[in-house]
Amino acid sequence: MGLSDVLWERARSFPKIRIGVGAGVDVNSVVKSIEALRGVADFTIVSNRGLSCDFCKVLVCDCPEEVLVDLLWSGEVDACVRGSLGARSVLECLRKRFSVSELLRVSILEFDSRPLLVAPVGVDEGFSFEEKVRLVEAGVRLCGELGFPVKRVGLVSCGRLEDVGRCEYVDESIAELELLKHKLIEKFSGLEVAHWGIVVEEAVKSSDLLVFWNGVLGNLFVRCLALLCGVRSFGAPIMGIEKVFVDTFRGRGGFIDALLLAKALALARLSK
Numbered sequence: 001m002g003l004s005d006v007l008w009e010r011a012r013s014f015p016k017i018r019i020g021v022g023a024g025v026d027v028n029s030v031v032k033s034i035e036a037l038r039g040v041a042d043f044t045i046v047s048n049r050g051l052s053c054d055f056c057k058v059l060v061c062d063c064p065e066e067v068l069v070d071l072l073w074s075g076e077v078d079a080c081v082r083g084s085l086g087a088r089s090v091l092e093c094l095r096k097r098f099s100v101s102e103l104l105r106v107s108i109l110e111f112d113s114r115p116l117l118v119a120p121v122g123v124d125e126g127f128s129f130e131e132k133v134r135l136v137e138a139g140v141r142l143c144g145e146l147g148f149p150v151k152r153v154g155l156v157s158c159g160r161l162e163d164v165g166r167c168e169y170v171d172e173s174i175a176e177l178e179l180l181k182h183k184l185i186e187k188f189s190g191l192e193v194a195h196w197g198i199v200v201e202e203a204v205k206s207s208d209l210l211v212f213w214n215g216v217l218g219n220l221f222v223r224c225l226a227l228l229c230g231v232r233s234f235g236a237p238i239m240g241i242e243k244v245f246v247d248t249f250r251g252r253g254g255f256i257d258a259l260l261l262a263k264a265l266a267l268a269r270l271s272k
Helices: 003-013 027-036 064-074 087-098 129-146 168-187 215-228 256-270
Strands: 018-023 042-047 057-060 079-081 107-111 114-119 152-156 192-195 209-212 244-247
Touching: 003 107, 003 256, 018 027, 018 064, 018 256, 027 042, 027 256, 042 064, 064 079, 064 087, 064 244, 079 256, 087 244, 107 215, 114 129, 114 215, 129 168, 129 209, 129 256, 152 168, 168 192, 209 215, 244 256
Parallel strands: 018 042, 018 079, 042 057, 079 244, 114 209, 152 192, 152 209
Antiparallel strands: 107 114
């Protein structure tokens, strides 16, 4: 049973929760996704565009990013999905409202019928050694909430391990991830950690969580798989706050999987 099957089963088996969804440029894809999930949750669309919907609540406002984040912060909804709102404004609102400097996004894909976590995935994330350690902690915690334990972590740098000496940029990435490998082995007992260099095609087969040297590389990897190769993407939960917020790609064309993930995480946290 794949991750999508598990999330669908949980969505049908448990009572409704409240989910806020942002609608920016592509309003129709948000509306269609919610319509496909009638009865799964009580949805609220937040948008700055005029729209009508007879099967969920709609809030039309000048600053939907702020309103969406405020709904989550105040407890008026149990979870939020960015939907088709712009990333920069939403993330800035989250940092400000929840008083955090790190969002710690961890992307979830379904690769070869199994969950695959990827971090960092924000273009401004994962540039420090310490943040990469915290991202691994976040990924382990996220999988625990979903019931899929992380057993294998694969580290991906910018060259093969034997490429040391060819380029300072490559050397720096290899050296740092070698240090990270030893740090993670020391910190997480029972966790298999391997540094694959740049050989991502092998790393993806043997890892539950892939950690890239920085968020630019991770973002490119997820975009290639999800937007070019058709790999199923469930979005990227923000693990730097206690409440459930799932980040998404605007160009994905649908948000059903992200909405199902938001519900599953909200149920897991509400049951604690």
